[in-house]
Amino acid sequence: MPESNPPGPNTGFTPLQRILHWVVAALVLATLAGGLTIGRLGFDRVTAVLGGPGRDVLYEYHKTFGLIVLGLMLIRLFVRIDRGRPAYDPPLKPWQQGISLTVHYLFYVLLIAMPVLGWLATDMSDYPVEFFAWDFPQVVPKSETVGTLLYDWHRYVGWAIALLIVMHVGAGLMHWLVLRDGVMGRIALPMRPKSRR
Numbered sequence: 001m002p003e004s005n006p007p008g009p010n011t012g013f014t015p016l017q018r019i020l021h022w023v024v025a026a027l028v029l030a031t032l033a034g035g036l037t038i039g040r041l042g043f044d045r046v047t048a049v050l051g052g053p054g055r056d057v058l059y060e061y062h063k064t065f066g067l068i069v070l071g072l073m074l075i076r077l078f079v080r081i082d083r084g085r086p087a088y089d090p091p092l093k094p095w096q097q098g099i100s101l102t103v104h105y106l107f108y109v110l111l112i113a114m115p116v117l118g119w120l121a122t123d124m125s126d127y128p129v130e131f132f133a134w135d136f137p138q139v140v141p142k143s144e145t146v147g148t149l150l151y152d153w154h155r156y157v158g159w160a161i162a163l164l165i166v167m168h169v170g171a172g173l174m175h176w177l178v179l180r181d182g183v184m185g186r187i188a189l190p191m192r193p194k195s196r197r
Contacts, residue, residue, distance in 0.1 A: 012086050012186040020076050021187055027065050027072070028111065028161065034062035035158055063122065063130045070115035077108060086186055100171075103164055110164070114157045121150035 013021070037058065038046060047055045092100065120140055122129050124147035129136040175183035 014079075014083055015190045017076070017079055017083065018187055018189055020072060020079070022189055024069060024072050024076065024111070027069050028165075031062060031065040031069060032158060032162060034058055034065070035155075038062060039155055039158075060130045060132070063118070064132050066115040066118050067129075067131050069111060070119075073108065073111045077112070080108075088183065088186075090181065092183075103168055103171075106164055107161075107168075110157050110161050114154060114161060117150050117154040117157060121147050121154055123147075124150065 012018075041049065043055070046058060050058060088097065091097075119129055119136075123136075123138050123140045124143045126138075126142045126144075126147075129138075172184055175181055
């Protein structure tokens with residue numbers, strides 16, 4: 001996987017990479033919020049709070065958003081391999097680059113692993129794997145024991161992602177508000193310049 005593109009006056013991720021980053025970020029936050037609600041309350045309390053229809057919508061969209069994140073992360077991985085990543089301009093210190101690369105690689109691994117674990121856990125527990133109104137066919141044999149284990153791993157990975165998000169957002173805010181070194185400009189959404197009247 002290419003580590004960086006040559007630095008230049010327009011150093012930064014491509015518009016596609018930037019859009020994918022922010023769309024995935026929004027979906028991950030929504031999916032984690034739904035998963036945390038399900039995990040903390042459990043099936044019965046979710047039903048008591050939201051009612052049967054509300055519970056079904058929560059579960060359906062948690063699964064749906066997870067599958068969308070999986071698809072988008074695979075696209076992001078392909079684009080990353082194809083386009084590489086822009087150099088830091090000005091360069092970061094070696095230890096900062098090391099932490100940045102580690103966090104980004106962990107995001108790729110965990111954001112692909114988490115929906116896969118959820119998919120397999122759901123399938124093995126004999127629950128429907130839903131994508132909006134469609135149910136995916138079962139792809140693995142039923143096993144409640146393995147399904148429960150995979151649900152546990154799904155939860156652990158979720159907490160690991162939440163920790164990475166805190167680190168990532170904290171570092172971004174530091175570069176943006178304290179260091180003001182242009183790092184956030186590499187991933188900021190492309191904006192049209194304002195027209196002058």
